[in-house]
Amino acid sequence: MIKSWFNTARFGMFVHWGHSSQQGCELSWPLVGGVFSLPFCTDIPVEEYQRTAQTFNPQSYDPQQWAALAKQLGMQYVILTAKHHDGFALFHTRQSDFSIEHTPYRKDIVREFVTAMRAEGLRVGLYFSLIDWHHPDYPAFTEADKPYRFGQFRQPSTEQWQRFTQFLFAQLRELLTDYGPIDILWFDGAWERTPEQWQTEAIHKMIRELQPEILINDRLPGYGNFDTPEQFVPAQPPERSWETCLTINESWGYNPADRQFKSARQIIHTLCEAAAKGGNLLLNVSPMGNGQIQPELLERLETVQTWMALHHESILGTQPGLEPWQFYGPSTRKGKRVYLHLLLKPYDSVTVRGVPIRRVKGVQLLSNRKPLSYTSRCAILDSFSRDPLGELVIALSETDLDPHATVLAIDFEDESA
Structure with missing residues (x-):
């Protein structure tokens, strides 16, 4: 091996x-x-x-x-x-x-x-x-x-x-x-x-x-x-x-x-x-x-x-992150953290799909550790579940964007996200 x-x-x-x-x-x-x-x-x-x-x-x-x-x-x-x-x-x-x-x-x-x-x-x-x-x-x-x-x-x-x-x-x-x-x-x-x-x-x-x-x-x-x-x-x-x-x-x-x-x-x-x-x-x-x-x-x-x-x-020491349908861009992961690489400029938010929304502990801008606000949602019937999969919508402003590639870090309670 x-x-x-x-x-x-x-x-x-x-x-x-x-x-x-x-x-x-x-x-x-x-x-x-x-x-x-x-x-x-x-x-x-x-x-x-x-x-x-x-x-x-x-x-x-x-x-x-x-x-x-x-x-x-x-x-x-x-x-x-x-x-x-x-x-x-x-x-x-x-x-x-x-x-x-x-x-x-x-x-x-x-x-x-x-x-x-x-x-x-x-x-x-x-x-x-x-x-x-x-x-x-x-x-x-x-x-x-x-x-x-x-x-x-x-x-x-x-x-x-x-x-x-x-x-x-x-x-x-x-x-x-x-x-x-x-x-x-x-x-x-x-x-x-x-x-x-x-x-x-x-x-x-x-x-x-x-x-x-x-x-x-x-x-x-x-x-x-x-x-x-x-x-x-x-x-x-x-x-x-x-x-x-x-x-x-x-x-x-x-x-x-x-x-x-x-x-x-x-x-x-x-x-x-x-x-x-x-x-x-x-x-x-x-x-x-x-x-x-x-x-x-x-x-x-x-x-x-x-x-x-x-x-x-x-980048270093990471594994592949989410599936392409979950996030429209490259992503990596390391332990309980998932990294989103924004290669295209977002309008005002970034959406991530198919993640355990109740296990999200926080989202931050990786470059300066600035916490970012986010909302989550899932199907109505799934909301009665203890651990629903849904989508995360992360808010971004123009000042948050890196001129080459912006990276967001999502922290989960465990590595199963």
Whole structure:
């Protein structure tokens, strides 16, 4: 069974970062000519894309600042791209010289990251792509392989694939033995080969032997503890634990050409929706080549942080609240308290249906604990019952409304509401 911390974490940070961030372009995909899902991803010649692996020197990289930001936002875990599809490792690996160790920076970015996150009490996750478009035995992607076509991938020889899988297993072993306990291993890239080629059963066995408590996402075919709908909150939540991974603009990596930023309100509303459906929001940030987070992202995150400072209780550690027919908006609960997230401005009141109206102890505005007046009613014959279900009408004024999302808290005598 999946660990309980993930089931109620609700908010995490995804960090997509690599040597190509120096070029202000998406990670990996430019070298294969782009992909339909990334509208601002340009086509960059393979050699030109990979050349910045030789110059990566992020002198402004401060993982302590990243950790402090995540903590202030109320995030519970942070996941870093230890290796993306381009094959460049942000960790020291004994398997290849295509890593941060062989750049002007030299220091182990993953080690610094893990240490900083743990110091803030955050859970640590590492992203690892099964694909490796740089390794000669994968085989490496070349200009002749363009345009990239899903389902039409150049296949290695038997000898090449044997060497590559040895390399793959060795790098995974390094990540799972050299950095202490890791909370999440976030796979990606399985679509280019079959589960049998990847040897997913053996991968999973090794992972469990090395880190029995680690969580694995659903992108290791045939295995995984949680689902990962991408760039979208599903209308109906998955049956098991889940998170939605979401970018703040339309790019995963730092891309100054992409100006389609989501507003802070959109991010907050997505967080409310995910929490109300029992999922987590894994919100992506994309540091620049020097290690600093893009100012436009920080501006939005500052607003989210201000909102979370007043309303985190309604998000973190919660369970889904009422049914959609009971309240027209996302809702969560924690013990005897139910939280209503008002994503649309009410006229002058909010109605909640199908609740035990005689067990209501009070209603308040969560941001400042202001008590709110309310009335209740039920069907005439039901009023003779000792414990009728009815509707609650909560009065609100314009001054009660938060500019991003107003949250009301309803307290009941017990948890059966």
